[in-house]
Amino acid sequence: MSFSFKKQLSQLTDRELILEYRSSEEPGYAGELFRRYRHLVFGVCMKYLRNQEESRDAVMNIFEKLLEDLKKHEVENFKSWLHTVTRNHCLMFIRSSKKMTYASEETPDESMEFNYSLHLYEENATVRDLSRLDDCIKKLAETQKKCVELFYLEEKCYREISAMTTYSMNEVKSYIQNGKRNLKNCIDGKK
């Protein structure tokens, strides 16, 4: 693979890489996707499998599967699709090896959260009309409003916000998450 080809690859978007891969079946295109996301896939695998060796194997398996799947399926949002594939692979692996390192009660909860996350990916792209943002921010609960403002508008990190308010880091994080979700709901409701 020539240097210029590699350079070209790095400039393509995920979507373009997928389209090129589908039309040419040149593994280099899928390889570029692998290069972009392998460390994240590894991280997600680590979260579920809690074992470096198994996670490494899982990364290889996932990308082998990906080579085939990308040819078969239309993938609109590669990042969220890859996330789903990775999670499913890990959950399947856990189930098949009956190695429930991840507490079983947590799993359904996690997948619920995941559906929401998927939703987020799409929403990020579709939310356009935010002209009433100001009104919506005012409607947030005081805790959420303060954290959202400090985080997004004053660009403080969790730790700084925790220091400036009396909330713990976890509280700060959840106020921001909930505040953001409420903002979205508020804006969408007004569309």
Added chain:
Amino acid sequence: MSDQRQKEKIFAASDCLSEEVIMNYLHDRLSGRERHAVEKHLLDCPLCEEAIEGYALMQDNKELKVVAEVTGEKERRNVYFYHRWLAAAMVTAVLFCGGLYFINQELHDKQPEIASHPGPGHSKEKKEASSSVPATAEGPVAVKSEKETMNPTGGGQEEVKGFYDPSADEGTHTAPAAAREDHRSDVPLSKPGTVMPERQTEQEAFGEVTKNRQEEHATLSPASPVYQETKKEEVEVQGYSGVEKKSRNDSRQRTSGSGKMKARVEETSRQGIDADGLQDASSTDVSRQDAMEDALRLYSEGKYAEASAIYEKMLSSKNEVSDGELFYYAGDCHYRLKNYKNAIASWEKVVQGMKYFEEARWKKAEALISDGRKNEAKKLLEEIAAQDGKYKQEAENKLKELR
């Protein structure tokens, strides 16, 4: 702030986190602003969020290059390179020995000639020796050409390996690796050439030239002890002048009042304290930043006493240009340790116009209440409620509670 900008700030999508950023985040090596950027991305990207959770779980999440670990590429690549350089070295050695043999032969042929004509022959020999100097350069040259011819074919092989192999790995990883290999291989390759015993005995002129070269190299190389020593000295001198400057400033202030001798004694003892204690925390912006980050970390871990000690140290330092932030955090540590009087004293120092003025004023009101000084608190809260600031609403609520 316009709606459009607010909108961008809250909903803009960003690229995923690199492995380096993840590690730096987990190892607490990012500034507040950088942490914010990471956290903002994590809120929007469940893939990165779960990945970072995974990395955090790794018990030995040292600086291991997880990517290389994932694919096992690095090791394979090194072995591959090793073979390539071994081959290059062998070819060079063969060429070099060939060259030596050739020169040897020529010299032997000319030996009788030299013996019969000592006068001009002598100069001729010298000529031979000097003319053969470029021939030694053949060693490195040959190496280079070898490298050049080897590289493209190597690249071809990589490509054939396909998907998971080095071809998938981009320039960022391969290029530096190749460069390192380059550097390493150069050293052992040039050495055998210069140390060949045959050469030294048969052609002294030759030997001298290479010796000179080696010497030259030794003086120029940054790795040589001489070079390192001078560098060290430079650093020491710099450090020293810094201290000296400081002491001069001090002495100017102090000699004005009491006797000069006494002042000097006092001054040196003061300096002593400075040197082991606070100088680090306050002498430069960088170390100040570090101290701030350290304190903030301790703070977030709930170690308020330790954090407070750092803040107080920084504040007591002469060089510290006190800003609102420092007083604010110092006060907050006292507050959480229930030293309300100290907290109030710190927050009082955050005057209007300073960073965190509003926060400090609001917290001061809370501290006053906790300290039992309700009347003062009420006054302050009324002041806050009267202005259209961040804590207007809260102050009003608090006032209602107090009534």
